[in-house]
Amino acid sequence: MRRFDQIYQLPFLPHLFPINCYLVDEGADLTLVDTGMSFCTKGILKAIKRLKKPLTRILLTHAHVDHVGSLDAVKAAFPQACVYISTRDAKLLAGDLSLEAPEDQTEIKGGTIQVETKPDKLLTAGDHVGSLTAYLAPGHTPGSMAFYQASSQSLLAGDAFVVQGGLAVAGDKRWRFPFSAAATWSLSTAIKSAERLNQLPIQYLMVGHGKVIQRANRQMDTAISRAKKR
Numbered sequence: 001m002r003r004f005d006q007i008y009q010l011p012f013l014p015h016l017f018p019i020n021c022y023l024v025d026e027g028a029d030l031t032l033v034d035t036g037m038s039f040c041t042k043g044i045l046k047a048i049k050r051l052k053k054p055l056t057r058i059l060l061t062h063a064h065v066d067h068v069g070s071l072d073a074v075k076a077a078f079p080q081a082c083v084y085i086s087t088r089d090a091k092l093l094a095g096d097l098s099l100e101a102p103e104d105q106t107e108i109k110g111g112t113i114q115v116e117t118k119p120d121k122l123l124t125a126g127d128h129v130g131s132l133t134a135y136l137a138p139g140h141t142p143g144s145m146a147f148y149q150a151s152s153q154s155l156l157a158g159d160a161f162v163v164q165g166g167l168a169v170a171g172d173k174r175w176r177f178p179f180s181a182a183a184t185w186s187l188s189t190a191i192k193s194a195e196r197l198n199q200l201p202i203q204y205l206m207v208g209h210g211k212v213i214q215r216a217n218r219q220m221d222t223a224i225s226r227a228k229k230r
Helices: 038-051 071-077 089-093 187-197 217-229
Strands: 002-004 007-012 019-025 030-033 055-059 082-086 121-123 132-136 145-149 154-158 204-207
Touching: 007 038, 007 204, 019 038, 019 204, 030 038, 038 071, 055 071, 082 089, 132 187, 187 217
Parallel strands: 030 055, 055 082, 082 121, 154 204
Antiparallel strands: 002 007, 007 019, 019 030, 132 145, 145 154
16 A cells, blocks of 8 residues: 555556556545456555545546446445446446447447446536546546546546556557557547546546556646557
């Protein structure tokens, strides 16, 4: 468990296929951002127990299996926890891979699974959940979201960016870690989302795959420029 201000990174398989979940300490309780794969359950529950605070919120950046794989198990352990996902990716969570009219009409990629847990609240841009503000960040999936904590200038970006193999915008393939790009729905949409997110002052960039990057804006700008050239 790695602490950055009041946010804890829970890294799994960091040298093979890094998957990160995050616990946000809200003072009286905790918010979990993403649930990883099913094998992450034990580590998530152990981290919550170590912090000695109740889990009351589960936020999902998007509906891919490596971000919702432990959802049912964590929800069973904390049935009072409220589950949040974007209105758009709630369709993916329910197994609906159809595209909507205004969207880039390319295949939605990446692994999905059926889960029993239903979201309690559907998020739109600007919603506040604890200390976090929700931002739409489509590209990796049509309904991807990122969450920003203004007090620490931390961006929990999900797969809008990937750090493993070199910082990149979702869909911009890096040969050392090609998996995120292979699972991305729309690179052009991801670039637009990355540009919007980079307007925020970001002290900590926290992604689904890779290490936390500090003072990230300049590096994000470089990654966006590289993606545009591709």
